[in-house]
Amino acid sequence: MTNQALHAKAFNQAIAEDQLIGSHCLVCGNISIPQRQICSNCHSDQVERIQMDGKGTLAAFTVIYVPPTSMAEAGYNAKNPYCVGIVALGEGPRISAQIIGLDLSDPETIKIGLPLKQTFVVRGEGEFAKKFLAFEPA
Numbered sequence: 001m002t003n004q005a006l007h008a009k010a011f012n013q014a015i016a017e018d019q020l021i022g023s024h025c026l027v028c029g030n031i032s033i034p035q036r037q038i039c040s041n042c043h044s045d046q047v048e049r050i051q052m053d054g055k056g057t058l059a060a061f062t063v064i065y066v067p068p069t070s071m072a073e074a075g076y077n078a079k080n081p082y083c084v085g086i087v088a089l090g091e092g093p094r095i096s097a098q099i100i101g102l103d104l105s106d107p108e109t110i111k112i113g114l115p116l117k118q119t120f121v122v123r124g125e126g127e128f129a130k131k132f133l134a135f136e137p138a
């Protein structure tokens with residue numbers, strides 16, 4: 001497995017345990033999600049795995065009315081849309097995730113800068129159940 005695949009696996013394992021992890025560069029202080037072996041800012045390999053505190057603000061969002069197959073199977077459609085946002089985490093990095101707990105009947109009411117906190121949603125059933133990172137209003 002490549003390092004990238006290993007890191008994606010570690011990231012998904014952490015999600016399964018209700019944790020959001022990233023990497024912290026000991027040289028320049030840069031924080032990345034998912035974790036990296038080499039700092040994306042200064043290219044140092046002096047990086048450590050950290051657990052993010054899961055708080056951030058809404059930086060951008062889109063409401064999806066025509067979902068990809070996996071989300072259609074989870075019950076989303078034009079009458080039951082879902083929101084995907086870019087969340088600016090308190091530690092610095094941005095991450096894309098589903099935003100739950102918003103009133104999607106009028107997306108105009110959703111404000112950029114809305115405080116959010118991490119949560120986890122399970123999609124699929126039985127052996128196909130998988131946990132995903134999501135955010136909700138804090």
Ligand SMILES: [Zn+2]
Pocket residue numbers: 025026027028029030039040041042043044
């Ligand atoms: Zn660095």
